[in-house]
Amino acid sequence: MSQTTARRVRLAAIELFATRGFHGTGIRDLAEAAGLSSATLYHYMGTKEDLLVSIMRASLDRLVAAARQVTADVPDPLGRVTNLVALHVYTHAEQQLETRVVDGEIRALSPQRRPGIIALRDEYEACWQTAIDDGCDRGLLRPSSRSVARLALLEMCSGISRWYSPTGPFTLDELAERYIEMSLGLLGAPGPAAKPDLGPVRAIVAANWPD
Amino acid sequence: MSQTTARRVRLAAIELFATRGFHGTGIRDLAEAAGLSSATLYHYMGTKEDLLVSIMRASLDRLVAAARQVTADVPDPLGRVTNLVALHVYTHAEQQLETRVVDGEIRALSPQRRPGIIALRDEYEACWQTAIDDGCDRGLLRPSSRSVARLALLEMCSGISRWYSPTGPFTLDELAERYIEMSLGLLGAPGPAAKPDLGPVRAIVAANWPD
Numbered sequence: 419m420s421q422t423t424a425r426r427v428r429l430a431a432i433e434l435f436a437t438r439g440f441h442g443t444g445i446r447d448l449a450e451a452a453g454l455s456s457a458t459l460y461h462y463m464g465t466k467e468d469l470l471v472s473i474m475r476a477s478l479d480r481l482v483a484a485a486r487q488v489t490a491d492v493p494d495p496l497g498r499v500t501n502l503v504a505l506h507v508y509t510h511a512e513q514q515l516e517t518r519v520v521d522g523e524i525r526a527l528s529p530q531r532r533p534g535i536i537a538l539r540d541e542y543e544a545c546w547q548t549a550i551d552d553g554c555d556r557g558l559l560r561p562s563s564r565s566v567a568r569l570a571l572l573e574m575c576s577g578i579s580r581w582y583s584p585t586g587p588f589t590l591d592e593l594a595e596r597y598i599e600m601s602l603g604l605l606g607a608p609g610p611a612a613k614p615d616l617g618p619v620r621a622i623v624a625a626n627w628p629d
Numbered sequence: 630m631s632q633t634t635a636r637r638v639r640l641a642a643i644e645l646f647a648t649r650g651f652h653g654t655g656i657r658d659l660a661e662a663a664g665l666s667s668a669t670l671y672h673y674m675g676t677k678e679d680l681l682v683s684i685m686r687a688s689l690d691r692l693v694a695a696a697r698q699v700t701a702d703v704p705d706p707l708g709r710v711t712n713l714v715a716l717h718v719y720t721h722a723e724q725q726l727e728t729r730v731v732d733g734e735i736r737a738l739s740p741q742r743r744p745g746i747i748a749l750r751d752e753y754e755a756c757w758q759t760a761i762d763d764g765c766d767r768g769l770l771r772p773s774s775r776s777v778a779r780l781a782l783l784e785m786c787s788g789i790s791r792w793y794s795p796t797g798p799f800t801l802d803e804l805a806e807r808y809i810e811m812s813l814g815l816l817g818a819p820g821p822a823a824k825p826d827l828g829p830v831r832a833i834v835a836a837n838w839p840d
Binding site for chain 2 (some may be wrong): 437439440441442443450472522525528535561562563566567569570571572573574576577578580588593595596597599601603604605606
C-alpha cells in the first residue's frame with residue numbers, strides 16, 4: 419500500500435471515528451470512504467482496532483514529543499504550564515478530529531490494547547502534572563488538589579476539539595491567550611500574567627504536525 | 630408498557646449509548662438488554678433516535694429546572710456560579726452515564742431532532758452565561774472573554790462524567806468545593822472564596838433526581 423493510500427485510509431478513519439464513533443463505524447464504511455475493498459484494507463491495515471490504535475499511537479507520540487519540547491529549557495513552572503496550555507489549544511483546534519478520537523475512544527479499546535495507549539496518555543499528562551507540582555512546590559500555584567487540577571485543566575482544554583470552529587470570533591492565538599489566563603487563574607497563580615510569547619510553541623507545533 | 634419496563638429500557642439504553650455510543654448500539658442490542666423483542670421495543674419506544682431524544686430531553690429538562698432553582702433568590706453572582714458548578718459536579722458524577730450521553734451524542738442527532746435538544750442545552754447554558762455576565766458587570770469577575778469562559782467552565786465540569794469514580798480519594802462534596810475554587814479562579818474572582826454551603830444545592834439535586 420502506497421504512502422498516499424495509507425494516508426487516505428487514516429484520514430477517512432479519523433473522520434468516521436470522530437463523527438460516528440469507533441463502534442458505529444463498520445470496516446465496509448472505512449473501505450468505501452478510502453476507495454478500497456474490505457479485503458485490501460484488512461490486508462494492509464489489519465483490524466479496525468489496529469487502525470484505531472495506530473491513529474491514537476501516532477497522535478499521542480507526537481503530543482508527548484511536543485510536550486517535552488515546549489517544556490524543555492523553561493525553568494519557570496508557570497512558563498511551562500503556559501506552553502502546555504498553548505500546545506493543547508493549538509493541537510485540539512488544528513487537529514480537531516484526530517484529538518477528538520484520541521480523547522473520546524479510549525473506552526472503545528479492548529483490554530489487551532488499552533494499557534499501551536493509556537501509558538502514552540499518562541506520559542503526556544505527567545508533563546502537565548510535573549509542571550503543576552513544581553509550581554505548587556515553589557509556592558507559585560495553589561490548587562487545593564494538584565491531581566484534580568490536572569484533570570480539570572485537561573478536560574477544559576480538550577473541550578476545544580468539541581466546539582472549536584475556524585470561523586469563530588477569535589484567532590487561535592487569541593484563544594490560546596484566553597485559555598492560558600483561565601488556566602493560571604484556575605491554578606491560583608497570583609495576579610494577571612504577562613502576555614505570553616506563543617512563537618516558540620507555534621514553531622514546535624508546526625514542526626511536529628507538518629502536514 | 631409498564632412504568633417498570635419503560636424504566637428498564639431507558640436504563641439499558643443509557644448504559645449502551647454511554648459505553649458503545651449511539652451509532653454503535655443496535656436496536657437488537659437494546660431489546661436484548663431490556664429483555665424485550667425488537668418489535669415490542671419499537672412499538673412502545675419508537676426508533677432508536679426517539680429513545681435517545683427522550684433520554685436527552687428528560688435529562689436536560691431536569692437540569693434546566695435545577696439550574697433555575699439553584700440560582701433563584703441568590704442575588705450574588707458569585708453565589709450563583711458556585712451553585713451552578715456544584716449542581717453540575719453532583720449531576721455529572723451521580724448521573725454519570727446519562728450526562729455522558731447527553732454531552733457526547735448530540736452529534737448523533739439528525740438535523741430534524743437536533744435543534745430541539747440544542748435549544749434545551751442553550752437554556753441551561755444561558756443560566757451560566759447570565760451569572761457570569763452579571764459577575765462581570767458588577768466587577769467581580771474578569772475573564773477576557775465571557776463566552777469562552779462559559780465554554781471552558783462547562784467542559785471542565787462535564788469532564789467529571791468521563792473520569793469520576795466513587796472509589797476515588799475525594800467525597801463528592803470535596804470535589805464540588807475544589808471545582809468551585811477552580812471555577813472562581815478561572816473567572817478571575819478576587820481572592821479565595823469562603824467555604825460554600827452546599828446543602829441547598831444538594832437538596833435541589835435530591836428533589837430533581839429522586840431515583
